[in-house]
Amino acid sequence: xxxxxxxxxxxxxLPGYLQTLNQMAKEGYHTVSSRRLAERLRISAAQIxxxxxxxxxxxxxxxxYSIYFLIEKLQEILNxxxxxxxxxxxxxxxxxxxxxxxxxxxxxxxxxxxxxxxLDVVGTTVGSVVVRHVDALEExxxxxxxxxAILTVPALAxxxxxxxxxDAGIKAILNYAPLTLLLPDHVHVQHIDPVLxxxxxxxxxxDE
Amino acid sequence: xxxxxxxxxxxxxLPGYLQTLNQMAKEGYHTVSSRRLAERLRISAAQIxxxxxxxxxxxxxxxxYSIYFLIEKLQEILNxxxxxxxxxxxxxxxxxxxxxxxxxxxxxxxxxxxxxxxLDVVGTTVGSVVVRHVDALEExxxxxxxxxAILTVPALAxxxxxxxxxDAGIKAILNYAPLTLLLPDHVHVQHIDPVLxxxxxxxxxxDE
Numbered sequence: 001x002x003x004x005x006x007x008x009x010x011x012x013x014l015p016g017y018l019q020t021l022n023q024m025a026k027e028g029y030h031t032v033s034s035r036r037l038a039e040r041l042r043i044s045a046a047q048i049x050x051x052x053x054x055x056x057x058x059x060x061x062x063x064x065y066s067i068y069f070l071i072e073k074l075q076e077i078l079n080x081x082x083x084x085x086x087x088x089x090x091x092x093x094x095x096x097x098x099x100x101x102x103x104x105x106x107x108x109x110x111x112x113x114x115x116x117x118x119l120d121v122v123g124t125t126v127g128s129v130v131v132r133h134v135d136a137l138e139e140x141x142x143x144x145x146x147x148x149a150i151l152t153v154p155a156l157a158x159x160x161x162x163x164x165x166x167d168a169g170i171k172a173i174l175n176y177a178p179l180t181l182l183l184p185d186h187v188h189v190q191h192i193d194p195v196l197x198x199x200x201x202x203x204x205x206x207d208e
Numbered sequence: 209x210x211x212x213x214x215x216x217x218x219x220x221x222l223p224g225y226l227q228t229l230n231q232m233a234k235e236g237y238h239t240v241s242s243r244r245l246a247e248r249l250r251i252s253a254a255q256i257x258x259x260x261x262x263x264x265x266x267x268x269x270x271x272x273y274s275i276y277f278l279i280e281k282l283q284e285i286l287n288x289x290x291x292x293x294x295x296x297x298x299x300x301x302x303x304x305x306x307x308x309x310x311x312x313x314x315x316x317x318x319x320x321x322x323x324x325x326x327l328d329v330v331g332t333t334v335g336s337v338v339v340r341h342v343d344a345l346e347e348x349x350x351x352x353x354x355x356x357a358i359l360t361v362p363a364l365a366x367x368x369x370x371x372x373x374x375d376a377g378i379k380a381i382l383n384y385a386p387l388t389l390l391l392p393d394h395v396h397v398q399h400i401d402p403v404l405x406x407x408x409x410x411x412x413x414x415d416e
Contacts, residue, residue, distance in 0.1 A: 015407035020388045040388055078407050079414030093308055097301035103386045107403045147413055172409035178311045180228045180248055188412050190405040195315045197398040199223035199286050201380035204396050205355055206287030
């Protein structure tokens with residue numbers, strides 16, 4: 001199924017489809033048309049049909065998609081049928097909020113490691129995770145075979161910490177530091193910065 | 209300059225261009241080619257040139273872009289030449305982390321209101337902001353003419369709180385609750401959910 005190369009922009013939309021489908025399943029729906037799903041997601045129905053066609057379609061003409069079937073297929077495509085263990089680097093406000101975040105467990109993500117440099121914080125517990133010193137970063141990540149890290153350190157420390165993560169075997173980094181990381185092509189990076197999202201909306205507010 | 213309708217996907221990339229240009233300015237660069245900017249941003253140089261052409265180009269053939277000129281133009285396009293006041297709804301871990309976030313002030317954003325329902329939290333101070341009860345939401349937002357809100361309440365409360373924000377005059381919502389909000393078309397919504405970003409990367413990790 002992954003033999004054909006699917007554009008990354010298509011992949012980027014699948015988690016949102018999955019989330020909305022899960023929401024509709026909870027609301028009691030069993031089937032959904034691409035038109036209705038499109039309304040929820042604020043994109044076009046043609047876009048959804050085209051995106052899903054990369055994986056074989058899944059819809060029946062006229063009856064729409066079976067929500068449970070589509071959820072199952074999307075979970076399979078996104079490799080969500082098992083628990084992914086994740087390390088968080090930086091136990092400041094944000095790192096602590098992320099580690100305690102209730103929305104991970106139900107969606108197959110478990111924060112198992114939390115690192116910081118601050119000796120006052122090392123050894124304390126956040127949620128159910130004990131904060132470890134970053135000196136143990138490489139050893140702990142290796143030992144557990146972790147491939148995904150969430151980076152919440154200050155901007156000035158982010159690049160060097162990201163380099164260490166890559167050396168330790170991390171293949172995917174979710175970066176909350178407000179800068180663009182320079183990393184090898186084989187490492188997947190996603191960047192979360194509230195400012196970028198706010199600025200995108202400010203473009204439209206200026207005219208109103 | 210905004211008379212031509214620029215596709216939203218183009219707008220979505222401008223804040224990232226701006227961030228990387230600011231980073232390069234700090235590193236001491238004065239000019240940058242689209243090729244070099246593209247390497248930093250992990251997109252194609254053609255994409256950057258095409259995106260900027262919506263606003264008139266800005267580059268000289270052969271010499272690349274003047275970084276300071278481009279920063280100034282992007283700030284103008286995105287309406288970043290003044291301070292935007294923002295309200296945060298929800299003073300839990302995440303709302304508190306956002307309110308205290310150091311990366312806002314230098315980029316033209318000021319958190320001026322923070323609301324919660326929890327009477328134990330109302331009246332306490334987070335950063336320099338006093339937590340107010342949500343009962344005062346409409347009044348405070350009106351009084352200050354605030355148009356942007358950041359929503360960090362639990363998923364179950366998010367839709368009803370978003371409806372209240374829209375009624376209070378909010379035009380743009382940055383939503384951290386893990387669900388798709390149903391809102392009128394004239395309201396701009398951006399959704400930040402670390403799970404969606406992680407899932408997008410898991411697609412690629414499954415094959416490795």
